[in-house]
Amino acid sequence: MEAQKFAIYNSSSEKMHELNGKSIDLAVMDPPFNIGLAYEGQVDETSHLNYLSSMNKVIKETQRVLKPIGLALILLPVKIKKQGRVHEYPEEYDRLCDNAGLILVDSFSFKVYEEDFSCVPLNELENATTPENSHTQEMVGMVFGQMHQKLTKFPTGRKYYYTQKEGHPCPFPSELVKDILDTYFVPGNRVLEQFSGTAGLGKEVLHRGGEYRGYESNPIYFEIAKEKLERAGRTK
Structure with missing residues (x-):
């Protein structure tokens, strides 16, 4: 029986009951930054402790569904500023992943x-004039797995321009999708996206001969993503 090419769920990735353990080759996590961005009726803002608790659940579920040699890529700002406090997400996510049994295999920087x-240079983040809710232009891609392995290196010196599209304030630029898949994907891989947005990544995964599983809690983005994936599935 042919495997299902894609599935997307209008629910939180804190509990991914639909996915079997050890079934994902590559997870690509572009989490919310918890700095008050508006997503079609939903505002990305809670206490920092609640935010970390939620991300901890997502990461534990990611570890459960990841194959033994699978990879989990997490894209994060170097720092964020929230209500006058600065948080270093790479360090915090590294601890969450370590607690879940995932080790840091590789990392790379981009802008x-x-x-x-809300997106400012690192050297301006702590200025008094910088908006209270903001994040750095400087970003880190952290690649986690359950064992050390030699990986293809992500291109250096990359810069990506995010523009609003389909009602989403910051969907993946097509160049970033290409670089991620060129580096970490091979045809036949099953890719998980814990925060699908409008599923630009999923569309490209299908075009490249892979399978896609996604979670998106926002009903508007979910419908856009579902329609996009259905079209991509028909044209593959």
Whole structure:
């Protein structure tokens, strides 16, 4: 029986009951930053402790569904500023992953540019004039797994420009999707995206001969993503 090419669920990735253990080759996690961005009626803002608790659940579920040689890529700002406090997400996520049994296999740096004022250079983040809820242009890609392995290196010196599309304030730029899949994906891989958004990554996974599983709690983005994946599945 042919495997299902894609599935997307309108629910939280804190509990991924639909996925079997050890079934995912590559997980790509672009988590919310918890700095008050609005996503079609949903606002990305809670206490820092609640945020870390939620991400801890997602990471534990990711570890459960990841194959023994599978990879989990997490994309994070170097720092965020929230209510006057600065948080270093790479360090915090490293601890969450370590507690879940995932080890850091590799990492890389890149820069992002966005249309709003919440994305600022690292050397400006702690300035008094910087918006209370903001994150650095400087980003880190952290690659986790359950064992050490030699990986293809992500391209160096990359810069990506995020623009609002399909109602989403910051969907993946197509260049970033290409670089991620060129580096970590091979045809036939099953890819998980814990925060699908409008599923630009999923569309490209299908075009490249892979399988896609996604979670998106926002009903508007879910419907856009579902339709996009259905079209991509028909044209593959």
